Amino acid sequence: MVSLDDDLRARLQQDPQAIVNLIVRTQQNRDQDLESLRARGLTIRHTYSLISAIAIQGPASAALALTREPWILSIEEDQTVRAV
Amino acid sequence: MPDPTKIHPNLAERLQVRGFGPAQPLRVIVRYKAGARAVATMVEGITETYHTYRLISASAHSVEVSAIGALSDREDVEQIWLDEPVHTMLDASVPLLGVPQVWEAGFTGKGITVAVIDTGVDLDHPDFAGRVAQSKDFTGEGYFDGSGHGTHVASTIGGTGAADNGKFRGVAPECTLLAAKVLRGDGSGNMSDVMAGVEWAVQQRAQVLNLSLGGGGASDGTDALSTTCDAAVARGVVMCIAAGNSGPGASTVGSPGAAKRVITIGATSKADAIANFSSRGPTKDGRVKPDLCFPGVGIIAARAKGTSMGSPQGDFYTSASGTSMATPHAAGACALLLQAKPGLSPDQIKDILMGTAKDLSFEPNAQGKGRADIFAAYTHAAGEAPAPTPPPQQPPAQGQGCAATIGSLVQMISKLAGGR
Numbered sequence: 353m354v355s356l357d358d359d360l361r362a363r364l365q366q367d368p369q370a371i372v373n374l375i376v377r378t379q380q381n382r383d384q385d386l387e388s389l390r391a392r393g394l395t396i397r398h399t400y401s402l403i404s405a406i407a408i409q410g411p412a413s414a415a416l417a418l419t420r421e422p423w424i425l426s427i428e429e430d431q432t433v434r435a436v
Numbered sequence: 437m438p439d440p441t442k443i444h445p446n447l448a449e450r451l452q453v454r455g456f457g458p459a460q461p462l463r464v465i466v467r468y469k470a471g472a473r474a475v476a477t478m479v480e481g482i483t484e485t486y487h488t489y490r491l492i493s494a495s496a497h498s499v500e501v502s503a504i505g506a507l508s509d510r511e512d513v514e515q516i517w518l519d520e521p522v523h524t525m526l527d528a529s530v531p532l533l534g535v536p537q538v539w540e541a542g543f544t545g546k547g548i549t550v551a552v553i554d555t556g557v558d559l560d561h562p563d564f565a566g567r568v569a570q571s572k573d574f575t576g577e578g579y580f581d582g583s584g585h586g587t588h589v590a591s592t593i594g595g596t597g598a599a600d601n602g603k604f605r606g607v608a609p610e611c612t613l614l615a616a617k618v619l620r621g622d623g624s625g626n627m628s629d630v631m632a633g634v635e636w637a638v639q640q641r642a643q644v645l646n647l648s649l650g651g652g653g654a655s656d657g658t659d660a661l662s663t664t665c666d667a668a669v670a671r672g673v674v675m676c677i678a679a680g681n682s683g684p685g686a687s688t689v690g691s692p693g694a695a696k697r698v699i700t701i702g703a704t705s706k707a708d709a710i711a712n713f714s715s716r717g718p719t720k721d722g723r724v725k726p727d728l729c730f731p732g733v734g735i736i737a738a739r740a741k742g743t744s745m746g747s748p749q750g751d752f753y754t755s756a757s758g759t760s761m762a763t764p765h766a767a768g769a770c771a772l773l774l775q776a777k778p779g780l781s782p783d784q785i786k787d788i789l790m791g792t793a794k795d796l797s798f799e800p801n802a803q804g805k806g807r808a809d810i811f812a813a814y815t816h817a818a819g820e821a822p823a824p825t826p827p828p829q830q831p832p833a834q835g836q837g838c839a840a841t842i843g844s845l846v847q848m849i850s851k852l853a854g855g856r
Contacts, residue, residue, distance in 0.1 A: 373628065402638065407631070430628045432625070432627075433619070433627055433630055434624045434649060434650065434651075434652075435619055436678045
């Protein structure tokens with residue numbers, strides 16, 4: 353079961369064509385997982401090694417479809433951070 | 437008719453230099469003639485009254501510039517001063533924390549690498565000459581500090597103060613710096629880029645990371661950025677993170693300040709009051725944050741070329757406030773401790789800093805364990821008997837001081853004298 357905040361899900365559903373930036377937490381970052389993301393029309397912005405995660409950009413509809421992938425643990429918004 | 441003899445030169449100079457419009461608000465202190473009562477509130481254009489003093493017959497206000505003439509024209513008004521901001525310079529905050537005593541013991545951060553995860557660092561600033569070992573842009577904007585924020589932060593960690601004869605020296609002036617630019621010139625960025633910058637710094641073998649940044653809204657510390665920061669701690673890296681500037685309301689610590697294993701820093705004034713803006717705990721899942729506080733009000737540190745962040749104090753320095761300014765004091769402190777005791781783990785350093793902090797008797801979710809005492813932390817880390825905190829080396833000079841305006845200082849003096 354992919355963890356996805358209700359508010360984020362609603363926003364993705366509201367505008368399926370919108371280009372969104374997300375961070376996907378995975379069980380492990382395998383090459384085949386990256387290929388799977390690209391095949392859905394998503395761009396890989398970063399892959400990480402400190403934690404198993406991938407930063408992606410692409411249509412909200414493609415991101416929503418990821419909720420059915422068993423290798424994905426969670427999807428969260430790539431939030432804005434600011435100098436404080 | 438306005439009476440210019442009643443307008444103090446500091447106010448006259450400000451009015452001339454800044455070219456204020458008539459409705460521009462300005463903070464002033466009005467002194468009254470003997471026997472007169474504080475009547476400034478009766479003048480049109482006084483928008484706010486902050487204090488009324490008894491030790492001297494005076495009151496502090498916000499006024500529209502157009503009202504200053506009418507004020508000066510009143511018979512009962514003797515003098516109108518500009519209510520000048522006063523600052524905590526690095527040459528005040530650093531001694532307050534007991535840092536010079538650690539330098540005297542031979543520890544200046546030499547051999548320790550500290551990464552600044554921020555807007556970049558001005559590589560040409562005299563205070564960093566040749567000491568930023570590596571820099572990298574993660575924003576796509578290109579490497580330069582278009583904001584000035586990262587340069588100010590880096591200066592507090594490890595600036596030499598070379599541009600002003602060592603006056604504004606950072607906490608660890610001989611550490612090696614890395615600069616990951618993860619925030620654009622407007623001071624904003626994406627979590628994903630910050631995570632990439634953290635990974636890069638860990639790969640470059642940075643021992644301490646400074647993140648003077650954060651997201652909005654309370655966090656439970658399980659988001660991707662907070663998790664990345666905790667993972668860096670698990671790799672042996674000390675993570676110093678700003679609590680945020682969303683105080684004084686409760687539960688205002690966002691990501692990554694809410695991460696469990698990082699050191700989350702709140703801000704105090706030089707007078708050891710908690711800054712109003714400093715974010716408060718608890719975290720969304722009920723943990724106490726911040727962990728402890730460092731000075732973060734009116735800190736004068738390096739100014740990046742071509743930027744105007746804060747209140748510039750000449751070409752090379754600027755004054756700024758925020759938990760951003762408090763956090764690099766912590767990162768510098770960690771560099772000193774690591775040089776003194778290279779085997780310390782991030783958890784040990786966090787425990788030492790928290791355990792030796794001066795309890796300011798504020799709520800734990802405001803102060804954490806209190807305001808850091810770096811000399812006490814060093815003494816503890818070195819395994820020596822705890823020593824009493826030495827006093828600051830020098831009293832604040834004119835223009836320095838606490839996180840207040842002259843107006844509130846006068847109020848404080850009045851209170852001490854039994855006034856009010």
